[in-house]
Amino acid sequence: MEKKELVPYGTYIMIWFGLLVLTGVTIIAASLHFGQWSIMTAIAIATVKGALVLFIFMNLKREERLFKIMLSLALITMTVIMVLTFADISFR
Amino acid sequence: MSAATLHEPHVHVDATGAKIAMWLFLFTELLLFGGLFLAYAVFRTYYPADFHYATTTLSVSIGALNTALLLTSSLTMVLSVAALERLNRRLSVILLGVTALLGALFLVNKYFEWSAKFQHGLYPGSQELALHPDGEKVFYGLYFTMTGLHGVHVLVGVGVLAVILAMIARRPRRTVSVPLAAPTALALQGDSGPLWHQAADAQLDAVDVTLVYRENEAVAHRQLIKLENAGLYWHLVDVIWIFLFPLLYLIS
Amino acid sequence: MSHSNADAGALPSYLEVSGRRTGILGWIFSTDHKRIGILYMILILGFFLVALCIGLLMRLELLLPGPTIVQPNTYNALFTLHGVIMIFLFIVPGIPAMFGNFFLPIQIGAKDVSFPRLNLASWWLYAIGAVMALLSLFTGGGVPDTGWTFYVPFSLRTGTNVPLAVLAVFVMGFSSILTGLNFITTIHRLRAPGMSWFRMPLFVWSLYATAWIQILATPILGITVLLVFLERLFGIGLFDPAKGGDPLLYQHLFWIYSHPAVYIMILPAMGVISEIFPTFAKQKIFGYKAIAFSSLAIAFVGYLVWGHHMFTSGISDTSRWIFSLLTFIVAVPSGIKVFNWVATLYKGAIEVPPPMLFALSFIFLFSIGGLTGFVVGALATDIHIHDTYFVVAHFHYVMFGGVGIAIFAALLYWFPKMFGRVFRYRPFFISWVFIFVGFNTLYFPMFIMGWLGMPRRYYDYMPEFQIWHQISTVGSWLLATGVFIFFIYFVKSLRAPRGAPDNPWGGTTLEWRVPSPPPAENFIDIPTVTAGPYDHHGEGDA
Numbered sequence: 069m070e071k072k073e074l075v076p077y078g079t080y081i082m083i084w085f086g087l088l089v090l091t092g093v094t095i096i097a098a099s100l101h102f103g104q105w106s107i108m109t110a111i112a113i114a115t116v117k118g119a120l121v122l123f124i125f126m127n128l129k130r131e132e133r134l135f136k137i138m139l140s141l142a143l144i145t146m147t148v149i150m151v152l153t154f155a156d157i158s159f160r
Numbered sequence: 161m162s163a164a165t166l167h168e169p170h171v172h173v174d175a176t177g178a179k180i181a182m183w184l185f186l187f188t189e190l191l192l193f194g195g196l197f198l199a200y201a202v203f204r205t206y207y208p209a210d211f212h213y214a215t216t217t218l219s220v221s222i223g224a225l226n227t228a229l230l231l232t233s234s235l236t237m238v239l240s241v242a243a244l245e246r247l248n249r250r251l252s253v254i255l256l257g258v259t260a261l262l263g264a265l266f267l268v269n270k271y272f273e274w275s276a277k278f279q280h281g282l283y284p285g286s287q288e289l290a291l292h293p294d295g296e297k298v299f300y301g302l303y304f305t306m307t308g309l310h311g312v313h314v315l316v317g318v319g320v321l322a323v324i325l326a327m328i329a330r331r332p333r334r335t336v337s338v339p340l341a342a343p344t345a346l347a348l349q350g351d352s353g354p355l356w357h358q359a360a361d362a363q364l365d366a367v368d369v370t371l372v373y374r375e376n377e378a379v380a381h382r383q384l385i386k387l388e389n390a391g392l393y394w395h396l397v398d399v400i401w402i403f404l405f406p407l408l409y410l411i412s
Numbered sequence: 413m414s415h416s417n418a419d420a421g422a423l424p425s426y427l428e429v430s431g432r433r434t435g436i437l438g439w440i441f442s443t444d445h446k447r448i449g450i451l452y453m454i455l456i457l458g459f460f461l462v463a464l465c466i467g468l469l470m471r472l473e474l475l476l477p478g479p480t481i482v483q484p485n486t487y488n489a490l491f492t493l494h495g496v497i498m499i500f501l502f503i504v505p506g507i508p509a510m511f512g513n514f515f516l517p518i519q520i521g522a523k524d525v526s527f528p529r530l531n532l533a534s535w536w537l538y539a540i541g542a543v544m545a546l547l548s549l550f551t552g553g554g555v556p557d558t559g560w561t562f563y564v565p566f567s568l569r570t571g572t573n574v575p576l577a578v579l580a581v582f583v584m585g586f587s588s589i590l591t592g593l594n595f596i597t598t599i600h601r602l603r604a605p606g607m608s609w610f611r612m613p614l615f616v617w618s619l620y621a622t623a624w625i626q627i628l629a630t631p632i633l634g635i636t637v638l639l640v641f642l643e644r645l646f647g648i649g650l651f652d653p654a655k656g657g658d659p660l661l662y663q664h665l666f667w668i669y670s671h672p673a674v675y676i677m678i679l680p681a682m683g684v685i686s687e688i689f690p691t692f693a694k695q696k697i698f699g700y701k702a703i704a705f706s707s708l709a710i711a712f713v714g715y716l717v718w719g720h721h722m723f724t725s726g727i728s729d730t731s732r733w734i735f736s737l738l739t740f741i742v743a744v745p746s747g748i749k750v751f752n753w754v755a756t757l758y759k760g761a762i763e764v765p766p767p768m769l770f771a772l773s774f775i776f777l778f779s780i781g782g783l784t785g786f787v788v789g790a791l792a793t794d795i796h797i798h799d800t801y802f803v804v805a806h807f808h809y810v811m812f813g814g815v816g817i818a819i820f821a822a823l824l825y826w827f828p829k830m831f832g833r834v835f836r837y838r839p840f841f842i843s844w845v846f847i848f849v850g851f852n853t854l855y856f857p858m859f860i861m862g863w864l865g866m867p868r869r870y871y872d873y874m875p876e877f878q879i880w881h882q883i884s885t886v887g888s889w890l891l892a893t894g895v896f897i898f899f900i901y902f903v904k905s906l907r908a909p910r911g912a913p914d915n916p917w918g919g920t921t922l923e924w925r926v927p928s929p930p931p932a933e934n935f936i937d938i939p940t941v942t943a944g945p946y947d948h949h950g951e952g953d954a
Contacts, residue, residue: 074245084235091227098410110406118399125238126395142187145628146194153664157202159728177526177601184593188631195635195665199650202661285647294656301648
């Protein structure tokens with residue numbers, strides 16, 4: 069057993085509730101038709117939801133720094149790949 | 161009984177190492193789907209209008225329901241881990257079962273969704289789809305590939321959860337080998353009641369004894385590592401869907 | 413320094429300890445990292461020789477214009493198979509699978525990798541993928557004729573067995589990923605007491621950087637080949653222009669993996685050179701930290717340059733100059749390493765047995781390859797020489813003259829340790845002469861004819877190129893002679909009597925403190941490390 073303090077069940081339930089709420093917000097925001105901003109808003113909300121799952125459900129918040137560094141490497145790599153591809157796509 | 165020593169097998173378990181390995185595996189999944197998200201981004205840029213239209217042909221209700229199912233399954237998953245941390249084995253097993261069930265329901269929904277599309281002739285390579293504009297063809301190609309690959313991962317996840325459930329549901333047990341130094345009287349339980357043997361008569365060198373515990377912290381600790389790591393995989397499948405849902409169903 | 417490991421000589425070596433099964437089953441189901449390394453070696457070197465013979469056939473066809481020994485379609489299949497085998501079955505697994513598996517745990521003072529059973533699974537995946545690739549020769553429409561790059565739309569339309577071949581690549585990619593996963597975890601978790609990050613051998617640093625590329629780049633190859641497979645099977649249409657797809661997207665996705673893949677190839681080779689030079693110069697490596705950080709820098713910047721394979725494909729001008737600039741930048745850390753290796757020799761007590769001779773050749777050949785990389789990497793010149801023999805020469809200089817030569821060097825350097833036997837120098841010196849002269853005769857004319865306009869992957873050519881092709885083909889015979897001499901004496905030396913000393917070369921890394929060959933568990937007691945890895949003069953930390 070990990071000797072650190074256990075996360076209360078209630079914390080997880082609250083986060084879950086927040087995720088459902090955010091899902092609702094996404095659906096409503098999409099129906100409001102922000103046009104260009106729709107995609108930004110949707111991705112922003114998805115990122116928040118993803119971060120909640122990552123940090124709380126997957127316990128990244130309480131893990132050693134190593135895990136956060138490794139995840140950053142993967143995310144930076146993914147970002148760099150997308151940005152450079154769009155150096156082509158956007159300017160053809 | 162002659163003096164016999166139970167050798168506790170000291171299995172060196174590296175919990176952190178196992179966790180590092182699982183996170184590394186998750187990174188590969190991130191990059192795998194990342195390639196598809198890149199393709200999505202590229203084609204969205206090429207065909208904004210067609211993507212807008214094709215999105216409206218997907219059912220937001222089913223998509224939202226599926227999102228809710230997966231989010232809830234993530235909750236039950238992490239609660240299952242929390243329960244085993246507290247040595248509440250029964251609760252952990254129940255929650256794990258619910259998680260797998262929710263995953264299965266997700267797949268059932270997916271089946272109905274896809275069937276509906278097939279019935280309307282909207283699938284890659286169909287004659288109906290060939291009549292639609294290029295952007296819509298690409299959209300459906302992406303839709304089926306992305307949700308299909310995701311669905312395969314959900315299916316594998318359900319399988320893994322089932323295996324771990326079976327492992328945790330059993331009372332923890334360990335089999336140790338007890339060497340016999342001298343002839344020993346052993347009571348063996350047979351169908352017709354206890355049977356007695358002299359070890360020398362039976363020519364036994366050692367007896368394998370299975371210890372069945374009501375609970376065993378060391379065993380639970382090892383199982384917790386597997387459960388946690390399976391949980392990490394399950395949460396990633398959830399995170400991928402968190403991004404898939406708005407991109408495929410909502411953006412217009 | 414622990415002396416008890418000297419007693420390990422009394423223990424049976426890994427060659428004798430079979431575990432629960434015996435005979436061949438004791439090998440193919442072994443979880444001992446050393447046995448797994450040897451299993452990889454057998455398959456990898458076997459496939460190398462097969463692909464080498466295919467290369468010889470290609471050169472034979474090109475000896476004369478027009479059809480010489482094969483028809484055009486067969487020639488297309490030959491160069492595809494040559495590329496697929498050399499890249500996916502030989503070089504990419506190459507050094508990490510053979511020498512990384514064998515020596516990583518020993519060099520960090522561990523008894524095995526973090527996940528020995530996963531390690532065995534990696535080998536089985538590699539073997540299964542290889543069988544699948546071979547099956548594509550005899551099933552479906554036969555061997556793909558698309559080139560190893562499987563470019564769309566041709567790979568979507570050709571009748572050859574592309575689906576099975578790309579599926580084989582997918583399976584082998586999985587093998588690569590699991591190896592990378594195992595190595596990263598092992599390096600983080602199993603280093604001996606006292607072995608800080610900056611006391612690790614540079615070979616280990618190179619394996620670490622390589623493992624990160626294996627983890628983060630290979631999945632992109634996975635999704636790319638999966639999409640080709642799905643497109644052929646279900647007509648998905650992401651790459652097919654007739655269905656609104658983008659063939660350039662395929663090229664992007666393909667090279668997003670395949671460029672970092674060349675760093676998977678070269679980084680471990682550089683790691684081998686970093687081991688060999690200090691041993692035969694009898695002094696510590698020059699600029700340890702610079703080399704370590706350069707490995708990480710190459711791994712990272714290597715993700716940023718893939719577009720240089722697409723300069724003439726139709727990508728935007730903006731992206732072209734960005735990729736060209738980044739390509740020039742990625743050369744800097746490699747240059748730092750070459751400088752540091754040469755500086756390691758300065759005022760050293762240099763000996764040149766065969767492994768060192770091959771290692772020195774690496775510097776020369778890799779530098780030519782690297783410098784010609786600037787010619788291909790610069791936009792203006794690349795327009796002229798893209799898809800010509802100039803490119804073929806460039807990558808053979810870095811991949812064969814670099815990685816291939818490093819593999820020969822590693823085979824000789826670590827031969828006594830792995831097999832407990834010593835080899836006679838002379839046959840390998842002779843093989844080196846044939847390899848070195850043959851290599852340059854084979855590939856240097858390709859720079860010239862590429863510059864003059866000879867396209868690659870063509871089985872016929874204009875008369876003005878004939879003389880260069882003929883010189884090149886003769887070079888291939890010399891090179892092949894050298895390689896065959898090497899392998900014949902390699903196998904002969906395996907039959908020599910055992911009795912190699914623990915440390916025939918005077919190396920300072922941990923593998924030279926265990927018997928030759930090592931016992932199954934590597935160490936009786938895990939050593940405590942108190943100095944840097946190249947501490948020839950007792951200076952403590954490097």
